Amino acid sequence: MFYTFSATGVVNLLKEHYGLTVTAKELEGYEEANFYVKxxxxxxxxxxxxxxxxxxxFLDAQVRILEHLAQSDTKGLFQQVVRNLQNEPVTRIATPEELYYIRLYTWLDGQPVVTVKGTRELYASWGSYLGKMDKALENFAHPAMHRDIRWDLARTLDARDQLPFIKDPERKRLAAYFLLQFETEVLPVWHRLRKAYIHNDANDYNILVQHGAVSGLIDFGDMVYTQLVNNVAIACTYAMLEAADPMEAAVAVVKGYHEAYPLTPEETDLLYYLVAARLCISVTTSAEKAAAGSDNEFHFITENGAWKLLTHLITINPLAMQQAFRTACGFTPVINESADYTALLxxxxxxxxxNLSISYKEPLKIVRGALQYLYDDKGRTFIDCVNNPCHVGHCHPVVVKALQQQAARLNTNTRYLHDNLVDYANQLIATLPPSLEVCFFTNSGSEANDLAIRMSRHYAKQKDVIVLDHAYHGTSTVAMELSPYKFDSKGGSGKPEHTHKAxxxxxxxxxxxxxxxxAGEKYAADVDRIIAGLKEQGRGVAAFICETLLGVGGQIPLPPGYLKAVYAAVKAAGGVCIADEVQVGFGRVGDAFWGFELQDVTPDIVVLGKPIGNGHPLAAVVTTRAVADAFNNGLEYFNTFGGNPVSMATGLAVLQVIKEEGLQEHARVTGNYFMEGLRRLKEKHAIIGDVRGHGFFIGAELVRDRTSLEPAVPEIDVVVEAMKQRGFLLSTDGPLHNVLKIKPPMVFNKANTDALLTHLDEVLSSL
Structure with a gap:
């Protein structure tokens, strides 16, 4: 709103209506005109x-709350209302253009807290001040404060409407994640929380400081009747914004508040999510104002700080913050620091x-996931560098909402018509070469590989399958028979007669x-050898199957020209070429959407798994019309939950996220950045023998000697355990178990990369 009152006009008005002789100076204002008078x-x-x-x-409510505070134990801590000559707290001024309302308050001395260096004592004073205020307002009420305003945390989810205005995909995803957490963690208990008439905006510009302690609070324009704890959450938010240690600042605020006006454990447990909620309202509002072309600096005054704090907040395990707040208030802890997992184990x-193994010498109990982060039950946060099934990130809000909403509507088998099935099939085949046009949906990559082999045998009228040595294709009986990684290992049954290792x-x-x-052609010649040997026995080849980058085989990109030569030989022999994209596909390799595209080939069958549903049990086989027709031999193929509406909605959401968030390009750029950093470490540390991969499919092979290539085992296990202690989850792979496996969720970023490389450098230096 624009006001045309001049300083001279204000001087005259105050003389006429208040009997004061003053000078006036205009101040900045958000929704009102403000003048400093003396x-x-x-x-x-x-x-x-x-x-x-x-x-x-509502103007009356602002006056009444200050007059109420003036009669309480907080007298002198707040502005005093000055009444006019008619003893009215608000003066009405009628002009030809509009009706105006004047209020006059005493001036509070002090500096805004944003201009001073925060200390633990200052933050405690901040909390104590608000606690005293809220205690004094226990018996205050005003009907005008029962209102709907954007800045009421009770309306946090309204911020979803402004998410489209955030242009940066990483930031939009972050805000959407925290809004999902508000819905999941806060809303179910929201109705049980104490409600009160609160200031609702104790920010770093409204809080005044003198002599290292809070001396005043101004601007009651956002007052509202809402959950009491929101007042504390907002104070914590702004205390954390510029603090060197944000959690320490928030804990000091909470402790100070609790000592003045006791909180409940249920309230303190929600503060992590409520701080995030306030930040989400702030950043989405700024984004909306920017989209509307606003040049009002007040619309963006905390935007950068809010994004910085949101980015930091997701690295904090919510349990750690809950524990810190509970400790500060003397409540029962949520974390048992001394507990072990003996009973659970x-x-x-x-x-x-x-024979279901557990990672790490000291097992982790993971209780929550947040995009590229995992939180354990001890309050620790880990950067996830290996969980590629959660392709677009743990608990990605778009995927979660799609799954939730469809599950709430319908989940049933594919004997009924449903749009999701054909919608997803159409979108999936649009990412593939035109010849791959028929989809079969399953519940796992193992099941999909099993189906792909069945289809190849129908088509080729042969049984023998060529695989790569050390390959792994799943846990079904057929998939195990295709997996030297399993059948050649301890307890394995050995190579089946119809499986052939290249x-x-x-x-x-x-x-x-x-x-x-x-090299590519020379390795391919081994497949020619197998085909020739089968021919001599009067047998043919049903299929050649391999991952388009080798996972368990050692995180190995295929040599240039390899698949082109192999596919030509297999097809000439009447066999089917199967590309196992379970760990590789959906943009992970960066330079292409599918791994087989790196080899400039088109398979007859593509098998999809882990990333397809972001951890939801969904997989697929996509093939040519000819192979599909051969499989359609009169025996019905039916999979009770393959292609169900919930799985299809989940798959559609994953494709949407990959496209809208540009995750393939992100994998290319960040993956290359990651491998460049690893190669720099290779120059420094002789134990790194090789760095290889594409995009976010990366391997670093550790050796004791670069000439003999002796595997660095158990050194690599020491590295993995040490990195876990530093908050990075890595794993090992390869026939010799000496390859660091790095296949993070696709939202893994450069900051995560820099942190990992720094710690890996230190760990390698300590060996």
Whole structure:
């Protein structure tokens, strides 16, 4: 709103209606005109002028709350209302253009807290001040404060409407994640929380400081009747904004508040999410104003700080903050620091198959996921560098909402018509070469590989399958028979008669190395050898199957020209070429959407798994019309939950996120940045023998000697355990178990990369 009152006009109005002789100076204002006025004796006031858009009832509420506080134990801590010569707290001024309302308050001395260096004592004073105020307002009420305003945390989810105005995908995802957490963690208990008449905006410009302590609070324009704890959450938010240690600042605020006006454990447990909620309202509002072309600096005054704090907040395990607040208030802790997992492990061993292994010497109990972060039950945060099934990030808000909403409507089998099935099939095949046009949906990559082999055998009328040595294709009976990683290992049943192992095309330690321009063709010749041997026995080949970058085989990119030569030989022999994209597809390799595109080939069948549903049990087989027709031999193929509406909605959401957030390009840029950093570490640390990969499919092979290539085992296990202690979850792979496996969720960013490289450098230096 624009006001045309001049300083001279204000001087005259105050003389006429208040009997004061003053000078006036205009101050900046958000929704009202503000003037600093002073008389010759040094007495000072602030004159506030509101227009017709401001509710007279709410202006009355602002006056009444200050008058109520003036009669309480907090007298002198707040502005005092100065009444006019008619003893009215609000003066009405009618002009030909509009009706205006004047209020005059005493001036509070002090600096805004944003201009001073925060200390623990200052933050405690901030909390104590608000606690005293809220305690004094226990018996205050005003009907005008029962209102709907954007800045009431009770309306946090309204911010979803402004999410489209955030242009940066990473920031939009972050805000949407925290809004999802508000819905999940706060709303179910929201109705149980105490409600009160609160200031609702104790920010770093409204809080005044003198001599290292809070001396005043101004601007009651955002007052509202809402949950009491919101007042504390807002104070914590602004205390954290510029603090060197944001959580320490918030804890000091909460402790100070609690000592003045006790909180409940339920209230303190929600503060993590309420701080995030306030930040989300702030950043989405700024984004909306920017989209509307606003040049009002007040619309963006905390935007950068809010994004910085949101980015920091997701790195804090919510349990850690809840524990800190509970400790500050003397409540029962939520974390048992001394607890071990003896009982849980015993139960697991008693009722879960013992050949299901657990990662790390000291097991982790993970209780929450947040995009590229995992939180354990001890309050620790881990950067996830290996969980590629959660392709677009743990608990990605778009995927979660799609799954939730469809699950709330319908989930059933595919004998009924449903749009989701054909919608997803159409969108999926649009990412593939035109010849791959028929979809079959399953519940896992293992099941999909099993189906792909069945289809190839129908088509080729043969049984024999060629795989790569050390390959892994799943846990079904057929998939295990295709997996040397399993059937050649301890407890394995050995190579089946109809499975044939071709050389692992490893250009680091195989017979043909990276310096051989014909390595691809030479490795492919081993497949020719197998085909020729089968022919001599009067047998043919049903299929050749391989991952388009080798995972368990050692995080190995295929040599140039390898698949082109192999596919030509297999097709000439009447076989089917199967690309296992379970760990590789959906943009992970960066330079292409599918791994087989890196080899400039088109398979007959593509198998999709882990990333397709972001951890939801969904997988697929996509094939040519000819292969599909051969499989359609009269025996019905039916999969009860393959292609169900919930899975299809989830798959659609994953594709939407990959596209809208530009995750393939992100994987290319950030993955290249990551590998460049690893190569710099290779120059420094002789234990790194090789760095390889594409996009976010990365391997670093550790060796004791770069000539003999002796694997650095158990050194690599020491590295993985040390990195876990530093908050990074890595794993090992490869036939010799000496390759660091790095396949993070696609939202992993450069800041995560820099942090990992720094810590890895330190760990390697300590070996």
């Amino acid at each position: 008389d010759e004796q040094g007495n000072a006031w602030i004159c506030k002028i509101a227009g017709e858009s401001q509710s007279p009832a 015993a139960e697991r061993k008693a009722h879960i198959g013992r 050389l692992n095309p490893d250009m680091y330690r195989g017979p043909y190395r990276a310096d051989d321009p014909e």
